[in-house]
Amino acid sequence: xxxxxxxxxSIRRQRQMCIRDRYYRLxxxxxxxxxxxxxxxxxxxxxxxGFKLGFISDFSIYYPFDLRTLLQVSFQEFKVDYLYDDxxxxxxxxxxxxxxxxxxxxxxxxxRKNSRMFIIGGxxxxxxxxxKNKDEAGxxxxxxxxxxxxxxxxxxxxxxxxxFKLSPEIRxxxxxxxxxxxxxxxxxNLPIDKIIIHNISFFFTFEGGPK
Numbered sequence: 001x002x003x004x005x006x007x008x009x010s011i012r013r014q015r016q017m018c019i020r021d022r023y024y025r026l027x028x029x030x031x032x033x034x035x036x037x038x039x040x041x042x043x044x045x046x047x048x049x050g051f052k053l054g055f056i057s058d059f060s061i062y063y064p065f066d067l068r069t070l071l072q073v074s075f076q077e078f079k080v081d082y083l084y085d086d087x088x089x090x091x092x093x094x095x096x097x098x099x100x101x102x103x104x105x106x107x108x109x110x111x112r113k114n115s116r117m118f119i120i121g122g123x124x125x126x127x128x129x130x131x132k133n134k135d136e137a138g139x140x141x142x143x144x145x146x147x148x149x150x151x152x153x154x155x156x157x158x159x160x161x162x163x164f165k166l167s168p169e170i171r172x173x174x175x176x177x178x179x180x181x182x183x184x185x186x187x188x189n190l191p192i193d194k195i196i197i198h199n200i201s202f203f204f205t206f207e208g209g210p211k
Contacts (some may be wrong), residue, residue: 014056020201022076023047023180029193037191042081050076052100056205066106068120074098080142082188089189092188097130102152114160121153124173143184148197150175156203164208173199 024045031037037056053074061067074099082090128146156169175197180189 007056007080011095014065015207016056016070016203016205017071018052018054018074019205020050020052020074020076020199021047021079022050022081022199024078025196025198027082027191027194029191032191039085039193041085043191044081044083046081048077050074052098054100058106059086064108064110066108068102069105069121070100070102072100072102074100074126094142096128098126099129100124100126104152108158110199111158111160116158117155119153119155119160120150120169120171121151122128122143123202124150126150126153141186141188142192142195143181143186143189144179144195145177145181148175148177148179150197150199154203164206167202167203167207169205171199171201171203174199 026043026045028043032040032043052072052074054070057069059067059069076095077098078092078094080092080094082092084090094153102122102124104120106118106120108118109116126148128144150173152171152173154171156171157168159166159168178195179195179197180192
């Protein structure tokens with residue numbers, strides 16, 4: 001599979017799939033230690049797997065840098081456990097769907113035979129477009145913000161085959177915004193002061209194919 005190094009603008013469209021672990025990192029508010037929550041021992045977020053599918057546009061402007069834009073749909077599940085002193089546990093399992101559009105810079109090494117390494121980083125805006133986070137009474141539980149922006153950094157390899165290129169990649173991202181909405185407080189999110197979303201993702205990107 002060819003590897004073009006033209007200095008003029010070239011655009012390559014690729015397909016990508018991803019397996020990821022996404023989790024909350026939370027901080028307690030002062031309300032957590034108040035008498036109203038004296039029977040609440042802790043609130044523990046759990047790591048939950050997910051996956052996403054998307055398309056990539058690569059803009060090769062100046063070797064060895066590429067500008068990469070993506071459009072992805074991400075399917076996630078969040079889990080938070082409320083542990084009480086009497087041993088009971090209330091679990092909030094929250095499936096959600098996100099529309100993501102990362103903007104990344106890719107720095108690639110020289111190609112050696114049929115492989116090369118790269119590092120990648122940038123920002124990722126994301127918008128929640130579907131979620132189920134209601135209790136049996138139909139009341140919202142965490143009522144998190146729908147929009148977030150994350151910083152992303154990762155590394156991977158381009159593996160060249162006769163008809164296509166395969167690029168496995170590992171990427172870490174950290175949200176920049178506190179997802180707690182102060183205008184939508186309830187008994188579930190009141191003990192929480194801050195929630196930041198973290199991701200560890202494993203990507204497989206495909207380019208090319210039989211013509």
